Amino acid sequence: MSPRHEPRRLAIHLRGFLNALSRYFSFPLRLVHSLFHSILQRYSRVASTRFKRIPNTDGPSGRVAGSILPQHNLSQLFPVPLPGPPSNPSPPPSNHVPQPNPATPVEFQPFTPSEVMRYEKRPKIEPIDKSPIIQPLTRDYTDIRGSENWSALVHPEGALYFHDFVHGIYTDSDMQNQDRRNKMDSYIAELLCEAAGLGLNLTGGDDIELVVQLFRKRDSQICKYYFVDHPRRLILWIHEQHTEKLFEGVRGVEKLSHIKYAVEHQYWSHCEMYPNVNLDGPALLKELREVVVHASAENVTTDLSLSPFDGDELSKISDLISQIQENVQRKGEYQVHSICVIARFMRYFARAKFFNFCGLAAARLDADQSVYVKTKESKLIVALSWAFNAALFGAPESHMSELRRVWVDRSINSPRWKNFNNQLSSEWSGITMYSTVMIAVDVSFLAVPTVMPSDGSQPPPVVSTYISVFCIVGSLVVSLFLTRQNRRYGQESADKAVDFLMKVTGSAFGTKALATVHSLPYAMLLWGMVYFVFAVAYQVFSSTSSITLATTGSAFGLVVVFTLWLIRAARDFHVSTQLIAWFKAHFSRD
Structure with missing residues (x-):
C-alpha cells in the first residue's frame, strides 16, 4: 500500500475504535445522566416547598428558607422598606437592647421526681484528642457559671443542676444558654401566677420549692414541674396528676x-x-x-x-x-x-x-x-397444673410454695429474693454434679457386654438407658441455663427483679409456669434415674436363675418400700390417716 493511503487507514481504524467505545459506554452514561436529572427534579420540588413568600404591599415579595429562620425573625433580618422619604441607615445606639422573641406556646405538665430525666438521655462528649494549655497562675477553674439568680451546683454523684436561691427553684435544664434562660423565666412566671391563683405562693424560703424541666415538642414547649412541701413531706401539683407511674403497679390503692x-x-x-x-x-x-x-x-x-x-x-x-x-x-x-x-x-x-x-x-x-382477695382459677388451669406436678414428681408444687413466699402480690422483698436465688443456685449446682455422675454411670452400663448384644439388636435395657441419657443431658443443660439466668437476674435490684418476674409470670398459668421451669432440672434427673433403674431391673430379672430372682427381687422390693415411705413422710402424707378420713367422709351416718 502506498504511503499516501496510510493516514486514511489510520482514520478509519480510529473511527471504528471510537464507535465501539461509544457503544460500550453509552448505557452507563445514559444511566448517570438520568440519575442526575431525577436528583435535580427532586431538589427543585423540595426547594419550592421549603421557600415561603413574605407578603409585602410596597415592593416585590422576597422568599426565605422557612426551615432555617423562624417567621418572626424575618422582618429583623430582611427589613421591608416603609413609605416615606429616603434616609441613610444609621447604626443602632450602644445602649440598644434587643427585644426578646415572642414566647413559644408552652404546655405545663405535672411530673414526679422519679421522672426527672437525670439518668436518661445524657449529653455525649466528642472523643477529640485535644490538650488545652493552662495559663500561668491559674486559680479559677470555673467554666460552668450560672447567671442572675441561677447558680450551678454539682450533686454528690456528679450531676450538674441549677438552683435559684432567691425563689427556691431547681432544674436539670442547662441555664447557661441565654435564650433557654429567658424562656425558663417566662414559663416560671406564668406557672407561679397560676399557682398563686390557687393559693400556693413561692416565698423563696425553705418550706416550698419548685422543680421545673423543659422538654421540646414539635410545635410547642413542654414545661414539666412539681412543687415540694418540706414541712409535710409532700409533692404538690396545680394540675391533675395521674397515678399510674406514682403507684408503680400496686393495685387496690384508694385511701x-x-x-x-x-x-x-x-x-x-x-x-x-x-x-x-x-x-x-x-x-x-x-x-x-x-x-x-x-x-x-x-x-x-x-x-x-x-x-x-x-x-x-x-x-x-x-x-x-x-x-x-x-x-x-x-x-x-x-x-x-x-x-x-x-x-x-x-x-x-x-x-x-x-x-x-x-x-x-x-x-x-x-x-x-397477700392482701388481695384470692381469685378462683379455671378448672383447665388446675387440671393441667396437677398433671404437670404429677409428671414432675411434685417438684413444681415445692417450688411454687417457695416462690409464693418471695413473689407476693406482684412485689418482692429484696432480702428474701436474694436468699431465694441463692438457694436455687445451690440446688442447680448440686443437680449439675449429680447429672454428670449419672451420665458416666449410663455410659458404663452400656459398655457391659451382656447389656449390648453383639448382633446389633436393641433390647429394652439399652433403649431405657438411651432415654436415661437423654433425660440426664437435658437436666444438665437446663441446670446450666437456669444457673446463668439466675446469676443475671438474681442479684439485680428489686425494680429489675420485678420487671423480670412480671415478664415470666404474665401467662395464664402465672407463677405456676415459673415454678415448673425451676423444677425441670430435678424432675429430668429423677426421670433419668427411673429409666436407669428400669434398665438394671430388666437386666437382672430377665435371668432364669430362681435364686437370683428371689434374692434380687426381695432386696429390690425392700428398697422400693423404704423409698416410698421416706417420700411420704417427707411430704407429711400418711396412708392410714387418709384412709380413715376417706371412710369417715363416705360411710359416716351423720
Whole structure:
C-alpha cells in the first residue's frame, strides 16, 4: 500500500475504535445522566416547598428558607422598606437592647421526681484528642457559671443542676444558654401566677420549692414541674396528676392515707436529687436511726420481716448513721452528702410502707402475706397444673410454695429474693454434679457386654438407658441455663427483679409456669434415674436363675418400700390417716 493511503487507514481504524467505545459506554452514561436529572427534579420540588413568600404591599415579595429562620425573625433580618422619604441607615445606639422573641406556646405538665430525666438521655462528649494549655497562675477553674439568680451546683454523684436561691427553684435544664434562660423565666412566671391563683405562693424560703424541666415538642414547649412541701413531706401539683407511674403497679390503692406514702416516697427522691442543707438534719437522722433499729429487731426475731434490707445491710446502715453523727459533731453542720444518704434510706422505707399498705386495716404484716382477695382459677388451669406436678414428681408444687413466699402480690422483698436465688443456685449446682455422675454411670452400663448384644439388636435395657441419657443431658443443660439466668437476674435490684418476674409470670398459668421451669432440672434427673433403674431391673430379672430372682427381687422390693415411705413422710402424707378420713367422709351416718 502506498504511503499516501496510510493516514486514511489510520482514520478509519480510529473511527471504528471510537464507535465501539461509544457503544460500550453509552448505557452507563445514559444511566448517570438520568440519575442526575431525577436528583435535580427532586431538589427543585423540595426547594419550592421549603421557600415561603413574605407578603409585602410596597415592593416585590422576597422568599426565605422557612426551615432555617423562624417567621418572626424575618422582618429583623430582611427589613421591608416603609413609605416615606429616603434616609441613610444609621447604626443602632450602644445602649440598644434587643427585644426578646415572642414566647413559644408552652404546655405545663405535672411530673414526679422519679421522672426527672437525670439518668436518661445524657449529653455525649466528642472523643477529640485535644490538650488545652493552662495559663500561668491559674486559680479559677470555673467554666460552668450560672447567671442572675441561677447558680450551678454539682450533686454528690456528679450531676450538674441549677438552683435559684432567691425563689427556691431547681432544674436539670442547662441555664447557661441565654435564650433557654429567658424562656425558663417566662414559663416560671406564668406557672407561679397560676399557682398563686390557687393559693400556693413561692416565698423563696425553705418550706416550698419548685422543680421545673423543659422538654421540646414539635410545635410547642413542654414545661414539666412539681412543687415540694418540706414541712409535710409532700409533692404538690396545680394540675391533675395521674397515678399510674406514682403507684408503680400496686393495685387496690384508694385511701388518701395510703397514697400519702407513695407521695412521700417521691418526696425523698426529690431530697436525694436536690439536697437541701437547711432541712432539719438532726431530726431526720434520729428518725432514720429509730427506723433502722426497729427493722434490725424484726430481722433478728422473725424470718418474715418486711424490711427492705437484710441484717447485714441494716448493720452497715447503722454504721453509716454513726459516722454521719460524728461528722456533724465535728463540723457543726450537715453537708449535702449526708442529706443525700439520709434521704436515700428514708426513700426505701417509705416505699416499703406504700407496698405493704401501711396504716390500713388490711395491711401486710408478714412478708409472705397477700392482701388481695384470692381469685378462683379455671378448672383447665388446675387440671393441667396437677398433671404437670404429677409428671414432675411434685417438684413444681415445692417450688411454687417457695416462690409464693418471695413473689407476693406482684412485689418482692429484696432480702428474701436474694436468699431465694441463692438457694436455687445451690440446688442447680448440686443437680449439675449429680447429672454428670449419672451420665458416666449410663455410659458404663452400656459398655457391659451382656447389656449390648453383639448382633446389633436393641433390647429394652439399652433403649431405657438411651432415654436415661437423654433425660440426664437435658437436666444438665437446663441446670446450666437456669444457673446463668439466675446469676443475671438474681442479684439485680428489686425494680429489675420485678420487671423480670412480671415478664415470666404474665401467662395464664402465672407463677405456676415459673415454678415448673425451676423444677425441670430435678424432675429430668429423677426421670433419668427411673429409666436407669428400669434398665438394671430388666437386666437382672430377665435371668432364669430362681435364686437370683428371689434374692434380687426381695432386696429390690425392700428398697422400693423404704423409698416410698421416706417420700411420704417427707411430704407429711400418711396412708392410714387418709384412709380413715376417706371412710369417715363416705360411710359416716351423720
